[in-house]
Amino acid sequence: MITSRTTLDRNDEMCQTLVSLIWCYVAFLTSLQIKIKFHVINSKSSVLRNDDLKEMLESSKESLKLEAMKRIVGLIAKGKNASELFPAVVKNVASKNIELKKLVYVYLVRYAEEQQDLALLSISTFQRALKDPNQFIRASALRVLSSIRVPIIVPIMMLAIKEAAADLSPYVRKTSAHAIQKLYSLDPEQKEQLIEVIEKLLKDKSTLVAGSVVMAFEEVCPDRIDLIHKNYRKLCNLLVDVEEWGQVVIISMLTRYARTQFISPWKEDAVFDGNNEKTFYESDSEEKKDQTENKPYIMDPDHRLLLRNTKPLLQSRNTAVVMSVAQLYWHLAPKHEVSIVTKSLVRLLRSHREVQYIVLQNIATMSIQRKGMFEPFMKSFYVRSTDATHIKTLKLEILTNLANEANISTILREFQTYVKSQDKAFAAATIQAIGRCATNISEVTDTCLNGLVLLLSNRDETVVAESVVVIKKLLQTQPTQHSEIIKHMAKLFDNITVPMARASILWLMGEYCERVPKIAPDVLRKMAKTFTAEEDIVKLQTVNLAAKLYLINSKQTKLLTQYILNLGKYDQNYDIRDRTRFIRQLIVPNEKSGALNKYARRILLAPKPAPVLESSFKDRDRYQLGTLSHSLNIKASGYQELCDWPAVAPDQSVRNVEVIDPVKEWAPSVGKAKQPKSDKFYSDDEDEKEDEGSESSGSEGSGSSSSSEGLCQAVCGKDLVSCPHIGPLRDASPRSDNQRVYFISTQLLQKIKSRLIKSTLPSRVSCLVQVTTPSFGPVKTYELLHHMTGKGLSAKYHFPRQPCLYQPSMVAVQVILTNSSDHSLEEIHIGDRNPASLNIHCFNTIERLEPEASVTVSMGVDFSDSTQAANFQLCTNTDQFSVSIQPAVGELLMPSTMAEQDFIKEQGKLQGMNETSQTVTMATANTSSQAISKQVLSVANVGVVSSSQSNFHRFAGRTVSSGALVLVTLEMKESSSAQLTINTEKSVMASMLLRDLKQALAQV
């Protein structure tokens, strides 16, 4: 270009003649050529740049490749096309560098749809990765594989999903739930097969999976409500522990479910008591009693379960969760319980602007039906000048909905401030709101009218105009008494310039001209003067006024009317010309005008219905609250209608969980892998039941008593001590008191178990190893205090082998205190301890123990992985007894589940110093694998590791305090000797454990 310009310049200097003009033309052509060349070079350079990236990708240096990928991702992020690099990028899909690999995945997912054939090159890499021992690699391979939207690989995806759905790792199963949705959107034909997978995954007990699979359910088959029945109670119970996003999805699904399965808790003749705040602190039991006393309606226990389990989520930090619980209560709870959500919703108003917007919309809908719910929080809806306009309008809407006789004066005072707002749109909305209050509450109609009339002298036009319009509407509702106001408005007429307002006044004049017989003609006279200068809408109303007056008072207004009609006849606007022509024919009788003339009066002066002033949120409740449809007030695509309550409740028993599906792979790894083995020291026919019992109570979570009828029978016939995983005790056969206490506390332990188990997981060990539910051998009880030394107080203790409730590093100890004296003992508690640093969680002071009574209490002791005795004082109000708890080394452990290969891997890490080994001679009775398990478990609280070799028996556990692994291997040799090996960092423990085990195995 520069060269061209210089040529041009030179030419300019030279030329005065035609020749030079030709030169110019030539030069122009050259410059064009140069330009074109330049362009070519330019586009080449972009190709070059990509070539550059290609080169970098193909280089052998990892860092260059990474740099190239980063730049490519940058291109994608900016929305630029980088698809031509596909072949070069896809080669790196198997890279060892994690970041590089991830970036390649990003690229692949973005462009695979466009480059289907090339994308297939990467598939084998993912298929290989799907078999990787590491769960994260399996999961991420599935994630990317399912994100590649290439129809050819649908069968591969289907296979991968099915396999992943049966994976041992809950994380992989979660990923497979996500993949279901992706495959469904890629190929809806697969629906039936996918539903099968969903059905399987719904049975999953892991909190990780629950949210994702319900999401898949909602996307693929939201109408298959029958799949939920069996999982309903489990989902309710898991809900608190599911991650936040999953909670939202599950809650909204359960809302729909409940609407189809339970009967309405809303009594037909229910009179809603708006200020019923009492229920907020009422416990559930009280509520239940209330219901049974007052109402013939009895809530389905499952219905109650849902309401009870969602309530704590109102305290979530996630606004979406709070909103979803609120809508659940709104749609499902008995009317008097709904108000518990109020506070939480009001709390959300402190959050971001967008959150406020949605929450206010929902409150607006709620407040129409239920003023009482939000009335105590009225002040939270006061408008601040800094709010965004749409927030202000919503708050105004709510305040108007909340207005009643009692608070109207406060609200109107508040409105007075708003009317003066600088935000004119908002001021206008306020005037509308005042109008609504005036019509709704007859006591204040006059006050409002007066207030609005005052506003007519406002300087701001929009305010005045809006007031006139609202006054017009108000007067229409009760026109009889208000000729004064009409007169006043007529007086203001000259000062009002907003066309809409002028038109409104003219209309009012015409409509009620009989009430202001003197003023109306005068106004018409003024209008005749200014007619040509008015806006169209004012002209139309002037014509209207003229016509009406002509009919009533033709004497005074005949000439005026004719004048105006003549003006109208030649108006520029054809609407007005039209109207004039029509009116003239209608009112002025002449020979041509037909039958209509007779009816002119009836047509023009017909009584008109008053406009209804109501909330724009009036009909929003046809949509489920909290949904997109509700927010937009239109049915969004994919919106699931919330159906009405059924008149008769469908069969309740469909939700009963009978025998759990025996397919083992579906159970979560926690507790499950070990179960079949450890059960072997119960008699065989009990195995199945035990299994079932523990399963169900594991899924119980918050211990609802309603969900396990089936389980109850399974448990009742059994030896009580051998079954710690117990559900409800409602119709249990006679038991002594202390057993009952013991049972309840184990139940308690169970509830908190899952959380604690996880928290004890030491971080440095591979996550594949998980602590299992405690194995349960026969309980050995030790004496703590003899009743002779304890002056009548005796104490025994045993180790329940449960994770300690108070602190994960503590060993749980249960103490049974019995009063064998003849007087009651008071204030039994724990006093000084020795060593002083000893960390004991004491039981709560027992106020009073009657003679012959006994009580079981649980305490936690942190032994710090040593067998040193815990000495402390057991005190009553009169005496102190020194006692000590001496733990057996085996009780300082917790069982842990791991696969055989993990066991061997971990064992490999604990060689040398960390290994203790000895040959033991075993009693002949103990050589069966069942007997071995029994003996080992009686000594130590460890978990059985399933073994593929029959002569190896493996047990795994970890120490309670520090979480160090303890691995026990028993290798059977010929005859009755065996090699006993213990691998652990805690060598002292190892030798003690070895001694104990040796002893146990030797005895019959």
Add this chain to the structure above:
Amino acid sequence: MIHSLFLINQSGDIFLEKHWKSVIGRSVCDYFFEAKEKAVDPENVAPVLQTPHHYLISILRGKLFFLSVIQTEVPPLFVIEFLHRVADTFQDYFGDCSEGVIKDNLVTVYELLEEMLDNGFPLATESNVLKEMIRPPTILRSVVNTLTGGSNVGDTLPTGQLSNIPWRRAGVKYTNNEAYFDVIEEIDAILDKSGTTVCAEIQGVIEACVRLTGMPDLTLSFMNPRLLDDVSFHPCVRFKRWESERVLSFIPPDGNFTLMTYHVSSQNLVAIPVYVKQNISFFETGPCGRLDITIGPKQTMGKTVEGLMVTIHMPKAVLSANLTATQGNYSYDLATKVLVWDIGKLNPQKLPNLRGSLSMQAGVPRPEENPSLNIELKIQQLAISGLKVSRLDMYGEKYKPFKGVKYVTKAGKFQVRT
């Protein structure tokens, strides 16, 4: 659920796009721009919009719009909450959530977005989990990375995601173990012309900074938990314990987090720390007005009020302000019509005063409404509700941590109507 995300700056340029399902063209944003045009003020854009084929849900953070494209029914709060989480994550990673910072860290941002959503459904949103997978950039690391070719993607796998406590990262180690809690209370109030309280309430939040080794289990208890009327918790807090014993028992995430927010019941009288005497008037005759503001202490519980600042959104007609302040500085922004008076510490002996004249545009009618005053203030070492932390206990670990609690009271949405 969430189909695509667009980041849009103030001038309406899309500077980042990410699609979790098939690609949606940028043209979908035009509907948003249209709405933005109509709304004039970016704040007034409705968060939920409808277009012929999609739904747009947007949030405004700082000066950026996060615009998500939705195709089917989804709770709008779900999306809004998630978008705010994304913005929070950026803030957490880069210290700021602005266009420049996002552009500088484009790759990290993309990696984060990739991990946070799978097929439009939130996957990992816990900062602790994300930080295990993608390390936040630091100057030192970026230097080292360029030298060694290292990466900021963690090579360890996030164990937190698998456990029941996904908010805590595994293997935390510190030489100095410390746990700090900031109790921050904000007074939201509206005072009317005469200084009477129209409405007032206290919103509190406990921000924690916990750097403890291992898996500590903390218990925080209050002297007067009854004060708390409505609470919301970080997922780590055990709700059952709170219900039964009114203590906060939790295994904390590593680093900074919001432990709880609370609301002090409106039944309690709220102490208003300052009073404002103001007189703003616009004269009927002549294009000018007068302004006179004095601020004094009211109920400060014997503490000093700091960081006092008054912001006034003047009517459009006010052209300039000619004022004198006895303390602090004032500034008047002609474009936005905002008058800011930065006072600083409140001296009870010599009350700060701002007075002078306002000059108005000639020919424009006198503004109907007097502007309201927004007040900011800060009182150190005081929780105005009287809430007190009684003790913090740690279980599960052996060492003795360093513990600290700090109280601050601030003005939240504190407005004086005139």
